Amino acid sequence: MSVEYGLTLTLLAFMLLAAWALARSDDLLAAVMLAGIISLASAAVFTVMDAVDVAFTEAAVGAGVATLLSVRALGVLGERRAAGRARVGLPFLVVLVCGGLLLYGTADLPAYGDPAAPAMQHVAPHYLARGGVETGVPNIVTAVLASYRGFDTFGELVVIFTAGLGVLTLLAGSGVSGARSEVDAGDRDIIVRQVVKWLVPFVLLFALYVQFHGDYGPGGGFQAGVIFAAGMVLYALTFGLPRLERVLPPSRLRLLAATGVWLYGGVGVACLLRGGAFLDYAVLAEDAVDGQHLGILLVELGVGLTVFSVMVLIYRAFTRQRHGGVE
Amino acid sequence: MRGLLSTVAALIVLWLVNSGHYTPLLLGLGAVSVLLVAFLAGRMAAVDGVWPDGPPLWRVPGYLVWLLGQIVAANLDVLRRIWRGPASLSPRLVELPLSMRSEWAQALYANSITLTPGTVTVDIGGGRLLVHALSEGAAAGLADGAMARRVQSLER
Amino acid sequence: MSAVVDGLAWAAIGLGVFVCFSGAFGLLRFPDFYSRLHAAGVTDTLGAGLVLLGLMLQAGWSLAAAKLALILLFAWVSGPTASHVLARAARHDGLEPWTGAEGRRR
Amino acid sequence: MNGVAHAWLIVALMMSGLYIVMASAHLFKKLIGLSVFQVSVFMLYISLGVVEGAAPPIVEPGVDAYSNPLPHVLILTAIVVGIATMALALALLVRIRRAYGTLDEAALAAKDEDA
Numbered sequence: 001m002s003v004e005y006g007l008t009l010t011l012l013a014f015m016l017l018a019a020w021a022l023a024r025s026d027d028l029l030a031a032v033m034l035a036g037i038i039s040l041a042s043a044a045v046f047t048v049m050d051a052v053d054v055a056f057t058e059a060a061v062g063a064g065v066a067t068l069l070s071v072r073a074l075g076v077l078g079e080r081r082a083a084g085r086a087r088v089g090l091p092f093l094v095v096l097v098c099g100g101l102l103l104y105g106t107a108d109l110p111a112y113g114d115p116a117a118p119a120m121q122h123v124a125p126h127y128l129a130r131g132g133v134e135t136g137v138p139n140i141v142t143a144v145l146a147s148y149r150g151f152d153t154f155g156e157l158v159v160i161f162t163a164g165l166g167v168l169t170l171l172a173g174s175g176v177s178g179a180r181s182e183v184d185a186g187d188r189d190i191i192v193r194q195v196v197k198w199l200v201p202f203v204l205l206f207a208l209y210v211q212f213h214g215d216y217g218p219g220g221g222f223q224a225g226v227i228f229a230a231g232m233v234l235y236a237l238t239f240g241l242p243r244l245e246r247v248l249p250p251s252r253l254r255l256l257a258a259t260g261v262w263l264y265g266g267v268g269v270a271c272l273l274r275g276g277a278f279l280d281y282a283v284l285a286e287d288a289v290d291g292q293h294l295g296i297l298l299v300e301l302g303v304g305l306t307v308f309s310v311m312v313l314i315y316r317a318f319t320r321q322r323h324g325g326v327e
Numbered sequence: 328m329r330g331l332l333s334t335v336a337a338l339i340v341l342w343l344v345n346s347g348h349y350t351p352l353l354l355g356l357g358a359v360s361v362l363l364v365a366f367l368a369g370r371m372a373a374v375d376g377v378w379p380d381g382p383p384l385w386r387v388p389g390y391l392v393w394l395l396g397q398i399v400a401a402n403l404d405v406l407r408r409i410w411r412g413p414a415s416l417s418p419r420l421v422e423l424p425l426s427m428r429s430e431w432a433q434a435l436y437a438n439s440i441t442l443t444p445g446t447v448t449v450d451i452g453g454g455r456l457l458v459h460a461l462s463e464g465a466a467a468g469l470a471d472g473a474m475a476r477r478v479q480s481l482e483r
Numbered sequence: 484m485s486a487v488v489d490g491l492a493w494a495a496i497g498l499g500v501f502v503c504f505s506g507a508f509g510l511l512r513f514p515d516f517y518s519r520l521h522a523a524g525v526t527d528t529l530g531a532g533l534v535l536l537g538l539m540l541q542a543g544w545s546l547a548a549a550k551l552a553l554i555l556l557f558a559w560v561s562g563p564t565a566s567h568v569l570a571r572a573a574r575h576d577g578l579e580p581w582t583g584a585e586g587r588r589r
Numbered sequence: 590m591n592g593v594a595h596a597w598l599i600v601a602l603m604m605s606g607l608y609i610v611m612a613s614a615h616l617f618k619k620l621i622g623l624s625v626f627q628v629s630v631f632m633l634y635i636s637l638g639v640v641e642g643a644a645p646p647i648v649e650p651g652v653d654a655y656s657n658p659l660p661h662v663l664i665l666t667a668i669v670v671g672i673a674t675m676a677l678a679l680a681l682l683v684r685i686r687r688a689y690g691t692l693d694e695a696a697l698a699a700k701d702e703d704a
Contacts, residue, residue, distance in 0.1 A: 016598060019606065038625055046632070051656070054631070074617070119637045127658055141647075141658045213346065225669075318679070402525055
């Protein structure tokens with residue numbers, strides 16, 4: 001057994017313990033925190049499994065934004081405990097049968113790390129061998145995400161945009177006006193104010209670094225969007241939502257969210273207009289590789305814009321809700 | 328404004344250290360990014376009235392080296408107490424005067440206290456600092472005011 | 484990389500792991516919320532510091548080492564702030580610190 | 590030699606998520622269970638792309654074995670889509686709580702009966 005495999009198994013066992021504690025706990029806040037721990041541990045598992053881009057995203061999204069949103073939502077819901085009587089018998093039986101079948105299915109899985117596994121036989125070798133040459137982007141994950149499977153990613157981006165629209169629609173009208181919705185900054189003490197003042201610009205710049213270096217290392221629009229949003233949320237948590245709204249008016253954010261989707265789709269249309277296929281960036285420049293590079297840069301920017309603005313808008317929608325969950 | 332300028336300088340350093348790709352395209356994107364972040368930071372400061380501020384940069388390394396020594400010494404003390412068990416603790420809350428004028432110096436002092444294990448800043452305000460100390464020794468170490476004097480000297 | 488630097492790097496990482504373990508042990512062993520914060524502080528400062536120092540020694544004089552230094556700087560700025568916020572929230576919630584054997588006798 | 594023990598553990602984690610979804614009466618708790626389920630699916634997917642001793646799929650001169658980038662791409666987008674849909678679910682919970690005053694499954698069903 002390799003060291004990496006042992007590490008993976010240890011981390012998984014640790015996550016199983018956390019899940020067990022989660023299942024037993026009635027406390028909803030504890031449940032959110034345990035889910036955050038599981039998420040962070042899974043980011044470590046992804047790193048061990050060579051999926052650095054995924055690990056990066058999971059750490060920012062699962063352990064960061066998801067936990068924050070859940071805590072916010074809990075505050076709005078005004079619920080503390082899952083008081084209702086839980087069923088045990090039937091769910092346990094279902095889990096037992098279902099888990100048994102899945103375990104039976106694992107018998108046919110290739111061993112961990114097997115280079116001859118079926119998943120390695122199809123398109124992956126082509127991506128690895130040609131991706132760097134055809135797109136000029138050494139990070140094959142970015143090459144596949146933004147170019148080979150750029151159409152999928154466009155779809156995912158529209159899903160995120162639509163989900164954001166859904167949240168805004170569901171929570172519209174029931175919010176309170178900005179000025180009353182958030183504790184005044186006077187409540188946060190000097191230490192937090194000063195540290196956040198220094199930290200926010202660096203978080204934002206780091207997000208932009210992640211945005212523009214996705215070609216060379218782990219990163220890209222998804223991660224950058226989430227980190228940029230995290231920087232803004234950090235600001236709002238410290239100085240209050242009304243101040244963030246003055247820095248970044250919500251109308252502007254909504255515009256940005258749509259601009260991202262437009263930018264992505266627009267690049268596709270530009271490819272059509274230049275005589276290529278939709279999202280076939282090769283036609284964007286004289287040289288095919290330059291065209292690919294330009295196309296990837298632009299669609300990643302579109303992804304970053306939309307993800308960032310949707311995340312901030314979602315955070316804002318939850319923060320503006322009346323607490324306690326009553327009309 | 329001086330704070331904003333040093334923020335920009337630090338942002339440039341952050342980009343260059345992280346990037347490692349010094350092509351015209353990425354340096355250009357870097358310049359645009361730094362300008363965008365500086366613009367946003369300026370807007371934030373204009374909205375909330377707190378401008379980034381800090382000590383003169385050349386004084387920072389000296390303080391950091393001193394603080395590093397404190398951190399290591401404090402860690403060894405807490406490590407000993409961990410292995411000896413709770414019987415070796417005599418936790419207490421102590422109040423300290425806050426003699427720094429600027430907010431950044433107060434925050435730096437408070438965080439330096441927390442950064443050295445054995446003492447955690449619990450509350451700040453009204454010119455006073457409430458600190459939870461793990462032992463009599465840790466509390467006494469703060470009361471002698473060496474750290475406060477160092478931070479104050481950064482202010483000048 | 485010379486064998487000496489490599490040895491130093493592993494020594495730092497090993498020591499860091501021990502310190503992190505001690506911090507976790509203290510977290511379980513210490514009696515109340517406030518004293519546990521100090522144990523967590525051990526992991527945050529010296530534990531993380533030693534592990535990152537070891538990694539920096541392995542990385543040699545390079546951009547990777549500079550990035551690791553930035554991570555350490557970030558941890559040392561955000562860590563104490565988080566500790567402080569937790570302590571402050573606990574205090575405002577009315578959690579009284581454990582004051583040791585004398586406190587119990589009273 | 591590596592086996593499929595990781596898959597057993599991931600299945601166990603997946604089943605804990607499923608169990609939380611089914612066993613808990615509180616809708617918020619169910620959602621948390623769902624996110625645990627989701628994370629385990631992500632890990633199962635990524636584990637299929639691992640190549641022992643290979644590097645992360647970022648092409649570098651002098652490296653010839655990389656892990657499979659395809660699962661990474663699919664899961665990377667799935668994670669961000671996951672948070673967006675989770676936010677949607679949370680927003681739905683807020684509306685349900687407003688309309689019914691509870692998030693307990695049995696109480697919700699009872700109120701629907703009355704209506």
